[in-house]
Amino acid sequence: MATETEQPRQRMEIDIEKRQDGLNYVPTNTSEALQGRRIVRTIIHALRHDPLMYGLDMDQEGWVDVRDLVIALQFDRPEWENVEWRHVESAIQANDPYRFDIRDGSIRAAYGHSIHVASPYLRAEPPDTLFHATTPEAVSRILKTGLEPMQRQFVHLTEDLEYASRVASSRQSDTILLVHARGAHLAGIRFYRGNYHVWLALRVPPEFLGAG
Secondary structure (H helix, E strand, C coil): CCCHHHHHHCCHHHHHHHHCCHHHCCCCCHHHHHHHHHHHHHHHHHHHCCHHHHCCCCCCCCCEEHHHHHHHHHHHCHHHCCCCHHHHHHHHHHCCHHHEEEECCEEEECCCCCCCCCCCCEECCCCCEEEEEECHHHHHHHHHHCECCCCCCCEEEECCHHHHHHHHHHCCCCEEEEEEHHHHHHCCCCEEECCCCEEEECCECHHHEEEC
16 A cells, blocks of 8 residues: 555556546646656657667657657556547647657657757747846856857857746856857857747857856
8 A cells, every 4th residue: 555655655646637628638636747747858868868768769860769669668667558639739738748749640859969860940030139047157168269069069048038047047046148049140150940939050259158
């Protein structure tokens, strides 16, 4: 018999079966919401950083079959052994769906890869200003050398200041750099759309950066 401390770890599918309604599912308790976030974090790790760890066959643009992803999740945690794609899709919808592209039975991370994938991004003209969250310790170096992708394929920028602030807060920081994106674009720096607010660049030189 499960103890009180074991109750929060009961399989999410028990309650999801009762409350699931297509893409309109919203977690109704803390345990379900936590499981949904865990699923999304696992998918992010698999699709951005280490598909082989999960036994996923990824094509050159980062796509994997959703059926393979579900199987990978079922094997990743005992409490996920009965998870189905509809549960996964609902977790994604409840936890920032713009991180992923889903099409024709396949899924990929929309941005954030540390593994090499052929660029699926649309080159576009950016707005005047973009934002980049960082730490106070990194500011002086960045303002001297520019923004580099570090362990990822691209530098990640956003046109949403509130989003940048949340990212900074997650790093125990309030440091946000201003990126003079229009000027950089006119100088020949290529920008790509990641989703409706995320922009990507291979590099941003220091002359187009400013402290927020």
